[in-house]
Amino acid sequence: MDTPSSLRERLYVIVFQTDTVAGRRFDKILLLIILASLVTVILDSIDDVHRNYSGLLAGIEWAFTAIFLAEYLTRLYCSPKPLRYAFSFYGLVDLLAIVPGIIALYYSDAQYLLIIRVIRMLRIFRVLKLSPYLKQAHYLLEALRGSKQKIIVFLVSVSTLVTVFGTLMYVIEGPEHGFTSIPKGIYWAIVTLTTVGFGDIVPKTPLGQVLSSLVMIIGYSIIAVPTGIFTAELANAMRGEQLRHDCPTCAKKTHEPTAAFCSRCGNALFPKAATKQA
Amino acid sequence: MDTPSSLRERLYVIVFQTDTVAGRRFDKILLLIILASLVTVILDSIDDVHRNYSGLLAGIEWAFTAIFLAEYLTRLYCSPKPLRYAFSFYGLVDLLAIVPGIIALYYSDAQYLLIIRVIRMLRIFRVLKLSPYLKQAHYLLEALRGSKQKIIVFLVSVSTLVTVFGTLMYVIEGPEHGFTSIPKGIYWAIVTLTTVGFGDIVPKTPLGQVLSSLVMIIGYSIIAVPTGIFTAELANAMRGEQLRHDCPTCAKKTHEPTAAFCSRCGNALFPKAATKQA
C-alpha cells in the first residue's frame, strides 16, 4: 500500500485528533455507529425480535463488525507508531470490539461479548468538549485517591460484619427458611446491609427478625461513612490546598489558605503601600 | 367587547399581580380550585368511586374545565400583551390545563392528562411569600448547575456499569430465572444498583448472586458520589452571597458584601487613581 504520506497524515488528523472539525465529525459518527451496534445486540436478545428478525440483525451486526475492523486497520495504518497504539488501552478496547463478532461465527453466544463495545462509548467525553470534564473527573479521582485507605478500612469492616451476620442467620434461621448455606446467609446480609432488600430470602423467626433489624439499622447508619469520607475529600480537593505565595521576608512558600501573616516570621505576606502607612 | 379600560386594569391587578391583597386572595382561591380538580381526577380513577359517582365527577370536572377556560380568557383579555402571555411558560401550562378536559369529550382516557394541572400547583410559591423561596431554589439550581459536568461523568459511568452488569446477568442467569432479555437485565441492574430491590427478578445461580453482591456494594458505595458533589457545590453556592472580586494585592477572591478593604492584607479593594491619593 504505497499511498502518499499526505493521505496517511490527513487520515491521522481525522481519526486520532479531536480539535479539528473533521476529527470531531469523525468521532460523532463513530459514536453513533457504536450506539447503533449496541442497540442491535440488545434488540437481538429480546425473544420476539430474535424470532422474526434474527437473520436481518445478524447481517447488521456483521456490517458493524466489518466497519470496526476497517476502522481498526485504518488506525493501525495511519498511526505514527502502530505497535504503541495496538497495545495502548484504546487500542486493546478497539480490538476487543471486533474479536467477539468473529468468534460469534462459530459459537453464537459469543455475540453477547460485543457488549464490551459499551466501553468505546467513553469516547463520548471527546465529543463533549473534553477538558472541563477531564478536570471534573480529576477532582473525583483525587477525592477517591485521598480516601483510598479510609475506604479499605470501611470495606474490610463491612466484609467482617457481613460474614458474621450471614453465619449467625444461617445458624438461627436454617435451611427451612431459605438460609440454605453460609454463602446464602452472606448474600442475604449484603442484600440487607445495602438496603436493597429483594425479599427473596426473609427472616421468619423472632430472633432472626431482631438480628435483621440490627443489620438494617447498621446498614442505614454506616451509609453515612462512605458519604462522609467522599464529601470531606471532595471538598478538600475542590478547595485547593495551600496558599502559594513567597513570604517577602523569609521566603516560606506555602501558607494556610487564609493567612495574612507568615506563620514562620510573623511579617505581613502582602505589605501595605509605603505611602499609606507613613 | 368595549369595556372601559379601567375594568381591564383592575382585572390585571387581581389576576396577574401577587403583591396586592386582591391578587393574593385570587391566587389562594385559584390554588384551592386546582387542588380540588386534581382530587376529582384522582378520585375518579378509584374503581368503587367511579362505579357510583362517575356522572357526578364528570360534571364537576366539566365545571372545573369551564372555570379554567374562563380564567384563561380573562388572562388573555386583561394582559397588556396577550400574545406574549399565550406563548409564555405559564400561558402554555394554563392552556394545557384546559385542552384535555375538552378532548375527554370524545376520548375518555384523555381525562388523565388533566393531571398536568399539578404543574399549576407550582403557583403555591407565589402564595407562600415568594422571594425567600426563589432565593433558596436559586441556591439549589446554582449547586446543580455547578455540578452539571460532574453529574454527567457520574451518569455516563452508571449507564456503562448498568449495561455491562445487565448483559452479564442475562448471560449467567438466562431466561429461566426471569432474565428474559438484555433490556430486562439492565432493568434489574438499575433496580439493584439504586438499592430499590423490588424482588420481582432475583438471581438464582451462585455466580449470579456473587455478581449481584458486587452490584449492590457498588450501588451502596457510589451513592456517596452525587451526595458529595452536591454537598460541596451547595456549600459553595451558599457562600456565594459574598462579593466576588480579586483583591489587587493578594488575590483573595471573595469578600464580605460591604467590604472596602481586603480582610487578609488590609489594602483597598478598589484603589483610587494615584493622582487622587497624592
Next chain:
Amino acid sequence: MDTPSSLRERLYVIVFQTDTVAGRRFDKILLLIILASLVTVILDSIDDVHRNYSGLLAGIEWAFTAIFLAEYLTRLYCSPKPLRYAFSFYGLVDLLAIVPGIIALYYSDAQYLLIIRVIRMLRIFRVLKLSPYLKQAHYLLEALRGSKQKIIVFLVSVSTLVTVFGTLMYVIEGPEHGFTSIPKGIYWAIVTLTTVGFGDIVPKTPLGQVLSSLVMIIGYSIIAVPTGIFTAELANAMRGEQLRHDCPTCAKKTHEPTAAFCSRCGNALFPKAATKQA
C-alpha cells in the same frame, strides 16, 4: 390534705428536679417503669402470650396505670403552679399516659393507645446528663430551621414528581398489573422514589419498566439533595458564624471568620505590639 409545706417542697425536689441525687434516682426509676409498661403492651399484642397470660398482663397494666395516676396527682399536688403544669407539654403527655388505661376498661382496643407512653421515654435525656444533649439537639434543630425553605421546595418538587409518575404508571400499566387507581400509582411512586421497593406492585410492561428506571435513577440521585442541604447547614451551625471583635479603629463589630484586617477601614484588627513594630 393538710400536710406540712415542707413535705410538699421535699416532694417537689424529688419529682421535678434533676440535679439532685434524689431527683435523678426518681427519674431513673420512673424510666424503668415506663419501659416495663411499654413492654407489657407490646407483649400483650403477641397472640401466644395473649392467649395464656391475658389476665396477668391486664393486671400488670392496671398496676402501671395506677402508679402513673398516683405520680400525676403527686405532681399536681407538689407543683407550685398546678394549672401551669397541667397544661404544659409534659403535663399533657403525663395525662395522656393514664387516660387510655381507663378507657380500656370499656373499649379494650384502647389499650394500644398506651403506646403514647413512649413519648415519656424522652425523659431519658434528663437522666443522661442533660445539657450536652440539649446543645447537640440545638445544633440539629438549628440546621433544620436553616434549611426549612429549601426542604419545602424539595418536598413540593417530590410531591409533583410522585403525582405525575403515579398517574403515568396508572395509565401505562393499568389495573391488570396492580395499578388499580391513581392513589395506588402514587403509593407505588413513593415506594420506588424512596428506594424502599417493597415489590408488592411492580411494572410488567416494557414502557412501564423504562419509566420505573427513570423514577429509580431520580430517587437515587435526589437523595443527595436533602443530605447536601442538611450537611451544609449543620456545618454552618457548628462553625459558628462571624468573628465578633470590635475593630480598634472604626469599631465595626463582626468580621469574616478569618479576617486579619477590618474590611471597612483597612486597619489591623489585632495590631502588633508597638515596641516590635518600631
Next chain:
Amino acid sequence: MDTPSSLRERLYVIVFQTDTVAGRRFDKILLLIILASLVTVILDSIDDVHRNYSGLLAGIEWAFTAIFLAEYLTRLYCSPKPLRYAFSFYGLVDLLAIVPGIIALYYSDAQYLLIIRVIRMLRIFRVLKLSPYLKQAHYLLEALRGSKQKIIVFLVSVSTLVTVFGTLMYVIEGPEHGFTSIPKGIYWAIVTLTTVGFGDIVPKTPLGQVLSSLVMIIGYSIIAVPTGIFTAELANAMRGEQLRHDCPTCAKKTHEPTAAFCSRCGNALFPKAATKQA
C-alpha cells in the same frame, strides 16, 4: 523444653513483630491460613459439598485447628509476658479461634462458631503497611466519638418513631394483613424506615398505605441526618492535624503544625518573657 533463649527471641521477632521481613512473611502466611480455614467452614455449610466431602472437610478443619493451637502455644511460649498476651484482645481472639474446633468434636453445630476467626482477618492491616491505616481508622473513630451524642439523640428519635408507627400499623392493618403483633409492626417499621423494603409484610388498606408513604418519606429524608453529622465531624477530625493553641492576641484556635506566629494577626504564638524581649 530447654531451648536456648536465642530461639525464643528469634521466634518472638517472627511471630509478634511486623517490621521485619520474617515477621511480615509470617503474618502473610497466617492470613492465608485463616482465610483458607474460613473458606472451609463456609464450604462445609453448602449441602452438596457437605454430602460428598464432609469427611475431608472435617479433616482439614482439624488440621487448621491444630495449626492455630500450635501457633497459640508458640505465642505463649515466646511472649516475654505470656499472661499479659493471654488476656489481651488479640490473645483472647486467638484462643476463641481454637476452642470451637475442639467443642465441635462433641457438639457438631459448634463448628459454625469457627466463623469467629473472621476477626483474626483484621490482622490484614498489619500486612498492608500498618500506620497510615491506623491514622485513617483514627480519623473515623474520632469522627464517631465526636458525633456520639448527636447519634444517641438520633437513635432515640428513630426508636420512638418506629415504636409509634409499628403500633399504629398493627392497629390499622391487623393480623389478617400480616401485622400479627406489635413487635412485627415494629419490625415492619424498621424494614420500611431504613428503605430496605423486603416486601414480606406490606400494607393493604388505603389508610395503611398512606401511613407507609409517610414512614418512607421520613426514612428517605432523615438519612440525611447521620450523613450530615458524620461528614461535619469527619471534616473536623481531618482538619485536626493542625496545632491547637489559642493565639494570645486574637484567639485564633488552630494553626499550621509548624507555626511560630499567628497567620491572622502576625503576633508570636508563644511570646517570650518580657525581660528577654527588651
